[in-house]
Amino acid sequence: MRERIEELLGKLDLADKVRLISGAGMFRMAGHTGIGLAELPVSDGPSGVRGENWDEREPSVSLPSGTALAATWDRELLDEIGALIAAQARAKDVYAVLGPTINLHRSPLGGRHFECFSEDPMLSAEMAGAYVRAVQAHGVSACPKHYVANDSETDRFSVDVRVDDRALRELYLYPFERSVAAGAWMVMAAYNSVDGTTMTENSLLDEPLKGAWGFDGVVVSDWTAVRSTEGAAAGTDLCMPGPPMLWGAPLEAAVRAGEIPESAIDEKVRRILRFAIRVGALDGSPRPAPEFGDQRAAELVRRAAAAAMVLVRNDGVLPLRASAAGHTVALLGPGAADPRVMGGGSATVIPAHTTTPLTGLSAVLPVTHTPGVWLTEGLSAVAPELITDPDTGTPGLALRYLADGEEIGRQHRATGTLVLFGDATAERATSIELRTRLRAETSGEWRIGVGAMGRVRLELDGELADEGELTMSGADPVAALLHPPQRAVTRTLRAGQVVDIRITIENLLALPGLGVFLGLTLGVTPPRRSEAEEFEAAVQAARAADVAVVVVGTTEQIESEGADRTTLRLPGRQDELVSAVAAVNPRTVVVVNSGAPVEMPWREEVAAVLLSWFPGQEFGGALADVLTGVREPGGRLPTTWPVTMADVPVLDTTPAADGTLTYGEGVHIGYRAWLRSGVEPAYPFGHGLGYTTWELSDLAVSARTATVTVRNTGDRPGKYVVQAYLSRTDSTIDRPVRWLAAFATVTADAGESRRVEITLPQRSFEHWTGQGWAVEPGTFTLHVGASVTDLPLTAEVG
Incomplete structure (x- = not known):
């Protein structure tokens, strides 16, 4: 391989070399036809392989989240998961999957806690190594991230982490060390700084990563994490995304001026070429992927989700037996019909289908259902079956791209939520138009609106209903992409009535280095009972049932890339609902649908508590399997669950005024800190009950x-x-x-x-x-x- 790399390197001039170490697109590495190297697509991938685009027309398998996979404590299961990830990658022509996320659960408030494996470096390392080996066994590169100390989201682009050398080596670097030992072909450098130097230029890329550990793969920047042209002399090998702003032409000029040695560029290119050979991209012969049809993939995700569920309390009510004639299960809580199967941010994929606790449990037991509480006052994305594309007559909507009033692109889309990120047509558009027909299922007051960034115009039945500017409220653009601000109006509709909707968005948000960065939501809130009526309906359903199952959890805004949590309390009246249900039904089972710890003040009032994490697309079937005993709840806690947030010994995720975040606890995080504090948590690290x-x-x-x-x-x-x-x-x-x-x-x-x-x-x-x-x-x-x-x-x- 070494001789071939040197031969190919000799065929490249400086401009060629600089092009290869700078991204060719949002999720695409550059190629070079002269040496037989095609462009190499990469994809976000901790919990599935999205591909280059956020597009429901190219669905992906949604896998259990990082905390869920770690909760299995099962390296062999990771072998199967890795094969599925590789199969999804090859189906989407992806050469590198940007995962796993192997930062630590330093604080339960961490916004991407769900995406990472564990609070323990050894368990994280074991899971990371198994993931890397399994994916790369099939010729697709894994990319452990984010190197290093990227353990919180507050000021994540600029925070300067101060951590002593011993804690850095024994805790935060250890999962990366083991990933390299497992043969990782790519590692992602984080946004943050460590001890005063941004990670894309930090000496930790040289030692221990490329030095003592012998990492010979590619260090890729997190997207837009490259901070300077001069920094190209440091250890980052690939600047993403493209086209480059700080590398590319400025870097070529700096080399020609003698400011950066060409030998530094040559070393990066060698690593790129070595990577291309490993993934089969240089000669156009990637390794064949394992065969995973839809059914086999679904069966694996269902089995993995069950293996991850942690039963932390059970007085004997589980597993559920077949109910006596006339008896039912009251399935309650906001997550019963509208659960979270994944966390927010770059871990998001768009599955072809999901199963809910309501569909899963209804298939095997007699079920009555009502949510009891609602978690948000905002709009939810409209259900596809309620909207019809006026151009095609099929479920969905019509999307048009306009440049100064002239149409430059048109698409049929089958969802009410769109993410136009890295969209080439959107880059040329000055406005975007959505058209659809909404059919009201029930009579009453409907709220209809849009979530977006820019100047929004909403027309209903040809008349202007609302118009105004929607702007980003926070500093992190990911929040604006996935949870854009909303505008809405209220209309009284009768059941079966059809409303023509036209939404126009101008002043499209564009970010340096990222281009158009736009999330769009056609949102509705249908008529519903008052909060008090809905709550009482759930209590009465629980009173009449043989067993009550309450599914509670967090929201997309609470656990997502881009922001840390500020509380461990469940949002809304969920705690109150659980206590009210337990008071009328002693056989109450609570399913906690969160990716990270939450407070459970009712935990000793109920018969059983089952943690489902973010379990992926087969949530409903896996939950039904576990509740009825078809499968055992196989999980054990990969992180400590507290009684209250006040008890947590390491909470700090907020930088000081000077931008520094000091890891003053040293090697004492997670259960180590709990043991030292002497405070008893709700459930300790490693805990889990089976049947x-x-x-x-x-x-x-x-x-x-x-x-x-x-x-x-x-x-x-x-x-x-x-x-x-x-x-x-x-x-x-x-x-x-x-x-x-x-x-x-x-x-x-x-x-x-x-x-x-x-x-x-x-x-x-x-x-x-x-x-x-x-x-x-x-x-x-x-x-x-x-x-x-x-x-x-x-x-x-x-």
């Missing part, structure tokens, strides 16, 4: 290998996650009370015993010093059990 019982015995240690007997003492098959922690009470080093060293996932039939072997890695015994890694002489204590606080077996390890 059977277990017994551990006969722990033995030989050198750095531990063996233990795991016996299923229940009456059905199940899964057990053997967790091994180390401690050192007499240490001269500032250590956590305990830290995760290794784990193994075991399945066993009723009554079956398994002898499990766990290798304790050298790094689990090491600590970072200014001179490198060291092991403190003496013995460590090994603790083995089911969670960080449930560790019945101990042994000494030398």
Whole structure:
């Protein structure tokens, strides 16, 4: 490979080289026909492969989120997930998937908490390594991100993280180190700075990434994270997106002027060429992808979602049995019919279908349903079945691109939510027009409106209904893209009435380096009962039912890229609803549909609590499987769940006035900080109940290998996650009370015993010093059990 790379490099002049290290488009790496290198599309991909465009006409499989995948503690499941990701990538002609996200859960308030794996560096590293190996086994590159200390969203473009070297090495860098050891072909440099230097120019790209770790792949900038032309002399190899503003022509001029050595550019090009060879792009022969039809993909996502669900409380009500004749399940809560299957931001994909708790549970049990509460006063995207494209007569709407009044493009779109980001036609447009016919399902007051950025004109039945400017309220454009500001009007409609809608948007938002950056929502709110009537209807349904299942959760605005949370409380009256339902039905099950911890003040009032995370497109089927016992809730907590936000020992996500965010807790984050504080959380790291019982015995240690007997003492098959922690009470080093060293996932039939072997890695015994890694002489204590606080077996390890 080395000889071929040098041969190809010799055929390129300076302009060619600079072009190859600068993006050719929003999600496209540059090519060069003279050496047989086509352009290489890449895609966002932590929870599915969207492709180059946000387009419902090119749907993607929606996978469980990062916290959900980590909750499985299952490396073998990641092998299957990686194969599906690779298959989706190849189907979309994508060569690199921008994931996994392997920053840590330093604070539960982190806006992208759902997208990351865990609060623990070892669990994150294991999941990251499995993800990278699985995707790249099929010739598609993974891209672990965001290197490094990009653990919160507040001021994410400019925050300067101050973190001591030991915490940086032992915690935040460790998942990246293990990803490189797994063979990662690409790594993404973050927006933030670390210790005063922006990450796209930070010396951490050289050491340890490219130096001690031997990373020989491509360091790609996060989108627009390149800050200067001179910074091209540093460790970032690929500036995205394109066409470039700070690299490209300015960089070529700087090299010709002798300000940046051409040898620095050559090294970046070598890495680009090595990457192209690995993914089969240089000779036009990418590796064939695994075969994944729609049914096989859906079955895998459904099984993975069930494996991720964590049962944190159960008084015996679960699994549900077939109800007696005439009895029903009251399915309540805002997430029952309108759940969140994914988090917001670049992790968003558009699936061909989703299943809801209502559809999933109704298929197997007699169900009555009402939401009880609504979470938003704003408009929701109109259901496609309520709108008709006036040009085609099919469900959806007509989209026209106009340049100074002249049509330059027309599309039929099948959704009420559009994202025009990286859209070539939108780049040439001066205005955009949406037309559709809305059919009212019920009689009453309907709110009709639009979410967008720019000057908006809304016409109903040919008459002007509203007009005005909608502007971005915050500093992060992602929020404006995915949750644009809204304008709306109210109209009284009768059931079956059809309204012609025309929406025109001018003054389209365009951002430097990103172009047109526009999210559009045709939104409606249909007539509905008053808040008090709806709440009471849910309570009465629960009173009359055999079992009440309440699905609660967060909103798209609360857990999304671009903003950190300010509270761990569930929005709206959800807590009040759960308590009211539990008061009239002792067999109340609460399903928490969030990607990160929330407060659950009612948790001891209800019979069972099941955490579903953001489970992907097969939520409904997976939930029905778990609630009825077809599958076991296989998850264990990858992060600690607090009782209240006030208890959380590490919360800070807000930079100081000088723009710095100090990680003053050092190595004590997550359960480590909880153990040191002595405060008991609602549910500890590693916790999770299945539908059977277990017994551990006969722990033995030989050198750095531990063996233990795991016996299923229940009456059905199940899964057990053997967790091994180390401690050192007499240490001269500032250590956590305990830290995760290794784990193994075991399945066993009723009554079956398994002898499990766990290798304790050298790094689990090491600590970072200014001179490198060291092991403190003496013995460590090994603790083995089911969670960080449930560790019945101990042994000494030398």
